[in-house]
Amino acid sequence: MSAPSLTPSKAGRPRHPEPRPQGPAAPGGAFAKSLRRNLTAHGFLIGAVVCFAVFSWWPMVREFLLAFQKTESGESVWVGLDNFRTVFNDPSFWQAWGNTVWYTVLALVFGFVVPFVLAITINEFRHGKGYLRLLVYLPVMLPPVAAVLLFQYLYDPGYGLLNELLGFVGLPEQQWLQDADIAMFSLVIASTWMNMGGATLIYLAALQGIPGELYEAAELDGAGLLRKIWHVTVPQTRLILSLMLLMQVIATMQVFVEPFLLTGGAGPEGSTTTVVYLIYQYAFNFNNYGAAAALGLLLLVLLAGFSAAYVKLSRAEDE
Amino acid sequence: MSTRTLISPAVLAKSRGKRLYWAAFALVTGGFTVAFLGPLYWLVSSGFKDTQEVVRTPPTLVPESFTPENYSRAWEVMDLSTLLFNTFYYAFGALAFQLILDVAAAYSLSKLRPVLGKAILGMMLATLMIPATVLVVPQYLTVLDVPIVERNLLNSPWAIWLPSVTNAFNIFLLKRFFDSIPKELLDAASMDGASPMRILWSIVLPISRPILGVVSIFAVVGVWKDFLWPMLTLPDPAKQTLNVGIYSLSNGVPVNVLIAALTIASLPTLIVFLIFQRNIMGGLTAGSLKG
Numbered sequence: 001m002s003a004p005s006l007t008p009s010k011a012g013r014p015r016h017p018e019p020r021p022q023g024p025a026a027p028g029g030a031f032a033k034s035l036r037r038n039l040t041a042h043g044f045l046i047g048a049v050v051c052f053a054v055f056s057w058w059p060m061v062r063e064f065l066l067a068f069q070k071t072e073s074g075e076s077v078w079v080g081l082d083n084f085r086t087v088f089n090d091p092s093f094w095q096a097w098g099n100t101v102w103y104t105v106l107a108l109v110f111g112f113v114v115p116f117v118l119a120i121t122i123n124e125f126r127h128g129k130g131y132l133r134l135l136v137y138l139p140v141m142l143p144p145v146a147a148v149l150l151f152q153y154l155y156d157p158g159y160g161l162l163n164e165l166l167g168f169v170g171l172p173e174q175q176w177l178q179d180a181d182i183a184m185f186s187l188v189i190a191s192t193w194m195n196m197g198g199a200t201l202i203y204l205a206a207l208q209g210i211p212g213e214l215y216e217a218a219e220l221d222g223a224g225l226l227r228k229i230w231h232v233t234v235p236q237t238r239l240i241l242s243l244m245l246l247m248q249v250i251a252t253m254q255v256f257v258e259p260f261l262l263t264g265g266a267g268p269e270g271s272t273t274t275v276v277y278l279i280y281q282y283a284f285n286f287n288n289y290g291a292a293a294a295l296g297l298l299l300l301v302l303l304a305g306f307s308a309a310y311v312k313l314s315r316a317e318d319e
Numbered sequence: 320m321s322t323r324t325l326i327s328p329a330v331l332a333k334s335r336g337k338r339l340y341w342a343a344f345a346l347v348t349g350g351f352t353v354a355f356l357g358p359l360y361w362l363v364s365s366g367f368k369d370t371q372e373v374v375r376t377p378p379t380l381v382p383e384s385f386t387p388e389n390y391s392r393a394w395e396v397m398d399l400s401t402l403l404f405n406t407f408y409y410a411f412g413a414l415a416f417q418l419i420l421d422v423a424a425a426y427s428l429s430k431l432r433p434v435l436g437k438a439i440l441g442m443m444l445a446t447l448m449i450p451a452t453v454l455v456v457p458q459y460l461t462v463l464d465v466p467i468v469e470r471n472l473l474n475s476p477w478a479i480w481l482p483s484v485t486n487a488f489n490i491f492l493l494k495r496f497f498d499s500i501p502k503e504l505l506d507a508a509s510m511d512g513a514s515p516m517r518i519l520w521s522i523v524l525p526i527s528r529p530i531l532g533v534v535s536i537f538a539v540v541g542v543w544k545d546f547l548w549p550m551l552t553l554p555d556p557a558k559q560t561l562n563v564g565i566y567s568l569s570n571g572v573p574v575n576v577l578i579a580a581l582t583i584a585s586l587p588t589l590i591v592f593l594i595f596q597r598n599i600m601g602g603l604t605a606g607s608l609k610g
Contacts, residue, residue, distance in 0.1 A: 040515055041433030048424035051484035056446045059457035124324055135355040141592040145562040146581040150362050159374040205604040212323020228325055254452040257546050276452045283456045296453035307448040
């Protein structure tokens with residue numbers, strides 16, 4: 001397999017075993033070698049690059065173009081800000097943003113705080129950790145339709161288990177998904193149950209990295225349980241907490257599947273219409289791709305700030 | 320191998336501490352079991368109830384009727400074998416495409432370092448900054464009429480496979496792992512005349528088994544759990560995925576049959592999870608902690 005090196009270079013660059021066309025001392029040798037090395041390297045890259053170009057980069061450009069265009073009998077016409085006007089004048093516009101922000105806030109209260117508390121709790125136990133971790137992560141592995149339709153069955157105001165449980169502890173029955181005031185809560189509960197496993201495991205891993213001496217030092221200073229959490233646990237996991245917070249905001253602002261499956265999208269009195277559901281409606285119910293792209297662009301700009309913060313923070317973590 | 324945590328071992332050693340510990344442990348373990356296994360128990364058990372019992376109030380905790388026919392009816396009525404096969408086909412096809420194209424790309428970016436490689440990596444990672452749901456509309460329009468080749472990929476598995484390759488996070492994970500492979504190792508092989516392909520196959524890939532496992536799990540689970548994209552690009556009922564197929568038939572079947580279908584749909588991933596739980600949960604934290 002081994003061929004004697006004919007070139008003066010000892011760099012040991014990857015070489016093809018087949019005979020090389022140019023002579024060993026040809027003046028273009030270095031250039032030809034670098035060209036061939038690059039061709040090989042780009043050969044390995046090309047498949048992924050083509051996929052990115054067609055299904056990712058081009059759609060990104062197209063998103064911007066679509067937002068300022070209209071399709072009339074198969075032809076794309078520039079319409080300036082018309083699409084944005086359509087979107088702003090839609091009576092559902094502000095409701096959708098309000099609902100989305102409300103969902104995000106609720107999802108943070110449940111989905112951000114609960115996994116952290118669960119992780120701290122699991123981390124204290126000397127037994128059964130594997131079992132508890134397994135349980136928390138179990139729902140994440142369910143196909144979302146199975147989890148969501150299961151919740152629909154549990155929420156049913158007639159024969160659902162949840163109303164039965166409420167009755168059992170003496171609380172009034174709820175209409176859950178049919179009640180405009182609490183439909184969003186119902187979505188958040190289902191979504192948290194389905195999705196919090198990932199965050200819990202990530203926090204658990206972060207907690208295991210906290211040096212035990214810090215807790216001992218805090219105890220010497222007479223700190224109680226809550227103060228230890230506040231002054232040791234939280235600062236020690238601050239970076240991962242902020243990263244998860246940003247990631248969760250970015251993900252929950254794009255909520256679609258839960259309202260689409262549980263309340264048919266809009267929900268009672270439009271109480272679960274979210275921004276992404278509105279985008280979906282523009283594009284796939286009304287064939288108005290321009291309006292869909294315009295609203296998408298607004299969401300993109302809003303979330304770009306969170307994404308930028310995320311990138312900055314994760315760079316800080318690498319250093 | 321206990322590490323020091325919030326509550327000091329001295330407190331736990333006292334008898335009061337011990338009692339509190341076990342009380343808390345019992346409470347939490349019980350609570351978790353009810354909260355996370357409870358709904359799954361409800362799913363499986365309701366699938367065995369007959370048509371009246373499944374909507375009875377108050378609901379029965381243990382099924383009084385036993386109608387396993389629900390499961391066979393769900394299998395036939397919702398054509399679950401087709402849906403399961405489709406989902407497997409899409410998920411493992413996407414896995415194959417990602418393993419071949421993304422591994423090759425990450426290897427090239429990490430070890431072969433072509434001209435413009437950094438810029439290409441930057442543009443790939445930039446896609447992570449764009450909210451995925453925003454891109455769905457222009458991506459859908461692209462699938463309807465793919466540029467240059469002018470093909471409509473609607474109802475074709477390519478509509479799932481090719482976009483799945485644009486998984487910048489997997490490329491990032493792979494590249495970071497390849498970066499950690501010492502240069503000397505690969506240089507020695509190339510001195511012996513091994514081609515880049517051979518180095519990738521005989522040296523890089525065998526070392527990279529752990530990260531390949533993580534990436535594979537992300538790839539398969541990603542397709543398995545996706546809903547919006549397959550709903551848009553595979554409207555033909557014979558081509559649908561499990562998620563979309565069950566959703567589109569969910570209003571036309573009795574409750575107990577639907578629940579039986581949901582149970583069947585949940586089984587494959589649950590079984591895979593129980594077998595590979597260590598790799599899956601380990602991979603998740605390995606992938607995201609330094610993401």
